[in-house]
Amino acid sequence: MTKIISTDAIINSIRLTEQVAAPTTPASGYFQIYAKDDGKLYGESDAGTESCLQLSSGSGITVSGGNINLATGMVQQTELFRSTLSASGIFDITSISQDYDCLIARLVVQSTVTASYNDTAKIYINNDTTDSNYRSIYADTSIENKPDLAYLATAKDAAGFCSTYELQFLNYKSGIFMKTIHVIGHGQGDSTYVSYGVIRRNNIEALNRITIRPDGYPTDVFSVGSFCQLIGVKTI
Numbered sequence: 738m739t740k741i742i743s744t745d746a747i748i749n750s751i752r753l754t755e756q757v758a759a760p761t762t763p764a765s766g767y768f769q770i771y772a773k774d775d776g777k778l779y780g781e782s783d784a785g786t787e788s789c790l791q792l793s794s795g796s797g798i799t800v801s802g803g804n805i806n807l808a809t810g811m812v813q814q815t816e817l818f819r820s821t822l823s824a825s826g827i828f829d830i831t832s833i834s835q836d837y838d839c840l841i842a843r844l845v846v847q848s849t850v851t852a853s854y855n856d857t858a859k860i861y862i863n864n865d866t867t868d869s870n871y872r873s874i875y876a877d878t879s880i881e882n883k884p885d886l887a888y889l890a891t892a893k894d895a896a897g898f899c900s901t902y903e904l905q906f907l908n909y910k911s912g913i914f915m916k917t918i919h920v921i922g923h924g925q926g927d928s929t930y931v932s933y934g935v936i937r938r939n940n941i942e943a944l945n946r947i948t949i950r951p952d953g954y955p956t957d958v959f960s961v962g963s964f965c966q967l968i969g970v971k972t973i
Contacts (some may be wrong), residue, residue: 805809811973818967825849825958827950828965833909835943837969840906845883846963847899848951850891856957857884861903861948862938875920875934887932888924892960899943899963900924909944916944 744848753772762785763769770780770790778790815837818830833840859910861866861884890898905919916938924930949965951957 738807739952745760748817758887798804813973815969817969818965820965822959822961825961827948827954827958828963829944830947830965833945833947833967834969835910836971837910838941838971840907840909840944841968841970842902842904842947842949843966843968844886844902844904844949845899846889846902846965847894847960848889848891848953848957849960850951850957851893852951854893856889856891857952858889858900858902858949859952860884860886860918860936861950862944863942863946864941864948865938868947869940870904870940871936873936874935875932877932881931885938885952886920886936886937886949887922887934888930890924902926906944912941912943915939915941 755772755774755776757774759773759779760769760771761782763783765783768780768782770778773780779787780790781787781873791879795890817834817840828844844858846858848858851858868883871882872880873883873885874880875887886902886904890900890901901923903921906915906916907919908917918936920932920934920936922930922932922934947967952958
């Protein structure tokens with residue numbers, strides 16, 4: 738029996754009849770998911786190709802008694818924010834969920850600065866834009882009282898130059914410890930830099946907002962095409 742689910746439906750659970758063999762191959766343009774009597778979940782394409790959806794022995798998606806289960810210990814990643822700038826601007830992520838173990842942000846950016854090379858980007862937590870409330874240190878620098886993300890490519894650089902960053906927020910929701918951000922940065926400008934560093938905000942409040950912008954904001958912003966993604970990670 739086939740049931741049609743309306744667009745954007747919220748479903749708490751699905752009960753599937755366990756099949757002895759794969760059902761009839763779906764029509765062109767469709768993919769079907771079903772349970773088999775070996776306790777596993779399967780999918781079949783319109784070409785008749787069947788795939789087991791269980792990831793590995795002892796983990797992944799299983800079916801028992803008609804219920805779909807995710808095995809304990811799986812790591813779930815959920816995209817919380819994604820933006821590619823269609824006009825010059827900054828990234829401001831608000832109302833960040835507290836339901837995850839940690840956060841990962843990824844950026845591919847360039848500054849609109851045209852007068853110089855090697856600009857810098859800054860990251861602010863919970864709209865705290867006072868630089869002296871932060872500490873940052875990178876492998877090639879001393880401790881500084883500012884939340885800088887290493888070097889930032891600018892519009893003066895050759896066409897296509899950009900900077901890439903991955904940021905890890907390991908204790909973002911703790912109300913006991915100060916917030917620490919691990920930064921892996923690649924600054925591509927008149928010279929190329931690879932940096933690893935740490936930024937700390939001297940405050941223990943839970944993180945619920947992240948703002949990332951060039952240090953010359955509001956005069957300087959990120960160029961069109963700059964990209965930011967935020968992912969929530971948790972073990973289930």
